[in-house]
Amino acid sequence: MNLQDMFDVRGKSVIVTGGGSGIGLAIVEILAEHGARVAILDISLDRAEGEAARLRALGQTVRAYRVDVSDGASVDAAIDSSARDFGGIDVLFANAGIDPGSTVLGPDGERSVDGALENYDADRWSRVIDISLNGVFHCVRASVRHMKPRRSGRIIITTSVSSVRAMPIGIAYSAAKAGAAHFMRNAALELARYNIRVNAIAPGPFVTNIGDGFARDPAVQTMMSGMIPLGRMGDVEEMKGLALFLASPASSFMTGAEVFNDGGLSLGPPID
Ligand SMILES: NC(=O)c1ccc[n+]([C@@H]2O[C@H](COP(=O)([O-])OP(=O)(O)OC[C@H]3O[C@@H](n4cnc5c(N)ncnc54)[C@H](O)[C@@H]3O)[C@@H](O)[C@H]2O)c1
Numbered sequence: 001m002n003l004q005d006m007f008d009v010r011g012k013s014v015i016v017t018g019g020g021s022g023i024g025l026a027i028v029e030i031l032a033e034h035g036a037r038v039a040i041l042d043i044s045l046d047r048a049e050g051e052a053a054r055l056r057a058l059g060q061t062v063r064a065y066r067v068d069v070s071d072g073a074s075v076d077a078a079i080d081s082s083a084r085d086f087g088g089i090d091v092l093f094a095n096a097g098i099d100p101g102s103t104v105l106g107p108d109g110e111r112s113v114d115g116a117l118e119n120y121d122a123d124r125w126s127r128v129i130d131i132s133l134n135g136v137f138h139c140v141r142a143s144v145r146h147m148k149p150r151r152s153g154r155i156i157i158t159t160s161v162s163s164v165r166a167m168p169i170g171i172a173y174s175a176a177k178a179g180a181a182h183f184m185r186n187a188a189l190e191l192a193r194y195n196i197r198v199n200a201i202a203p204g205p206f207v208t209n210i211g212d213g214f215a216r217d218p219a220v221q222t223m224m225s226g227m228i229p230l231g232r233m234g235d236v237e238e239m240k241g242l243a244l245f246l247a248s249p250a251s252s253f254m255t256g257a258e259v260f261n262d263g264g265l266s267l268g269p270p271i272d
Helices: 023-034 045-056 070-085 124-149 171-194 210-216 220-223 236-249
Strands: 013-017 037-042 061-066 090-095 153-158 196-201 258-261
Touching: 013 023, 013 070, 013 124, 023 037, 023 045, 023 061, 023 236, 037 045, 045 061, 045 090, 045 210, 061 070, 061 220, 070 124, 090 124, 090 236, 124 153, 124 171, 124 196, 153 171, 171 196, 196 236, 210 220, 236 258
Parallel strands: 013 037, 013 090, 037 061, 090 153, 153 196, 196 258
Antiparallel strands: none
């Protein structure tokens, strides 16, 4: 297979949840640029529409749909609409997620009273699980209904390095991401005989709009960079190669894998 065929996504119908910003937007850009037809599903329709219009002006095929991934009916409606508009679904990126909220440690390294387990707010817990874990279930379930009859599909879930490493990042967030990672393995096993591959991208810290863009603060970047073996945070451009790889024939024998794109953070702290 030549290089072009190996990474060929031309004409594929791709859904990216949370595709209006950050990591999801980088995924939208690389796939649309390489000829896929991309549906941005996002809770912020304005942002999704704005990005879709920008990419359409470059000659790419991108549409925007509003969805709240925590709401199964909203997900079914948006995924069915995009499947109808694009004639099916070849690839789903279940990427939407929210910030961990209150963590055990603040950016200043001080212990946070709200983030302590005994004070952790139950509504915050439910909201994180509803979006970052239940949302993955809703999106995969709705997509599989379209993929299974065609005996073909690729599903890529955005987890996090916190799915395997306990970190002071918000206990609900870690639980949701660990759950999503193991959901991915079970789905991969169940769907293998239908030629539906299911994998996960596990990012380390990337500079995005998550948590109201807290990672754009230079002080936060310095603090986080010190925890990462490669000594810096990720740029969303560095997510594009892995996304294209997992969506394309280049990864045709991979299923059930959680691929870390994290500057080595999953290994542990840097060694001086
Ligand atoms: N940025 C990081 O450092 C980092 C690290 C590990 C994992 N992740 C994961 O990457 C994914 C993308 O995050 P990001 O950093 O690009 O954040 P981001 O905030 O820049 O983008 C997230 C997008 O998801 C959308 N969204 C939020 N709630 C939604 C909902 N209920 N339904 C539909 N869309 C919704 C937002 O509108 C936004 O466009 C998330 O799953 C996040 O947990 C991010």
